Amino acid sequence: MTTDQSTMTADPATRADQVLADVTEILRDVIGEEYIVDMSIDMDTSFNADLELESIEFVTFADRLRETYGDHVDFVGFLSEMDVDQVINMKVGEVVQFIVDSLETDTPAAAR
């Protein structure tokens, strides 16, 4: 059994932890490590108020999620459904949950 499969079959809490770690690392990259040395990212971190992510950085973030999880995780589709207030209030936990759910259904977005 490879590490990947064991991650996939682990209990949901562990899987969420792993996804949060991935997402945190990607966000640190997108924002720039030198700017968030003194900042922790958790499920409650807000993209707008805490991370100050701009629309242009959402593009980079989406690209990095696709590289990490492939087409199983259609983050651009997820974002396109959101209205302005949902975008403003979006927290890291929502994205983690979306990724966990997408990985569970395990169906490429194109086939849904």
Next chain:
Amino acid sequence: MGRVLFAVPPLTGHVNPAVGIAGELAARGQEVALVGHASVVGPLVPPSVPLIALPGEISADQRAELEARSRPLRGPASLKFLWDEFLLPLGASMARDVGAVVERWRPDVIVADQQAVGAAMVARRRGIRWATLATTSAELDDPYAVLAGVGNWVSERLRDFQVANGVPAEEAARGDLRFSEDLTVVCSVPSLLRTASHPSHHVFVGCAAGLRRSAPEFPWEWLDRDRRTVLVSLGTVTREAGGRFLRAAAEALAGMSDRVQAVIVAPPGPLDDLAGQVPDDLLVRPFVPQVDLMAGLDAIVCHAGNNTVCEALSRGVPLVVAPVRDDQPIIGEQVVRAGAGVRVRFGRSTPATLATAIGTVLDEPSHRVAARRLQGEFSAAGGVVAAADHIEKLLP
């Protein structure tokens, strides 16, 4: 001779390009006027361009309150605030008051600032030819990107705004008050934008710096020809809130004084202690003649406001950009993508990160090379002369 009315919102960065273009048209013998709120617009308009003052001024207290509430906001939260609390109420009052002005002044053409949507609505409703003046290119550069819901929200709010002001729903659904179908004059050059193709009625005129009321004084003899010169300027809205950033920049630049002199545009007070310690290295002034200074600069640190960026690039000056809100992240990204500068984070920059960024722009020739390439494009774009040419074509 034709009659051209420029409608501007009470925002300095939007008024100056309109004044520049209006001045060019006036010099050609066209009848021009600016319509706007005198408290903000008045001091920016030279005597040769008549100002028609609008009622419906917001008080200094109301303005201070709006600025205080907007200060902590970023990204889509800031965009929502801008439209709901400022641009749409402004639009409603301008729709009413510009209508009355138009009946008296009888313009052949209205040039509506992209954010003066009330004036655009008046022009459309009355069948007057109108052009959009986009003093920033952000709206033409896919600003909402993957956040489609945010872009849809703006479009919907603009339709609701028209319906609320008496425009029939089917008419409101056609066209967009931010983009005239006749002519949209854009203060930028196409290669800065991600979008590769643009409709032929979107014309890019480069930098619209032109006629100004008067340039502030500057102690030109202070500049030391043996060192490089860096300007730090956060624009008219941001600088009051930029104390922490300005201080970090001042400290970074004071640490480079063996090879750099810095001019910092800042209100009197917060930086006086630093400037007092190294008066030959740091010059702090509340206002500077930015356009005149630009030719002698080696780099500029700014908030990525479109006017400052265009003024810098039209002189081939590379930039360190620290975008804060609104269109600034988009414009800052344009600078980085073009290779003409580096981006830092406004809210989290330290003297160390700023020193690194400024050093990069000064030392790596690629940034100046890219800025010089853009200088050629800006020069070819024609500025206020090209803008006036296009507007004249709309005259009867």
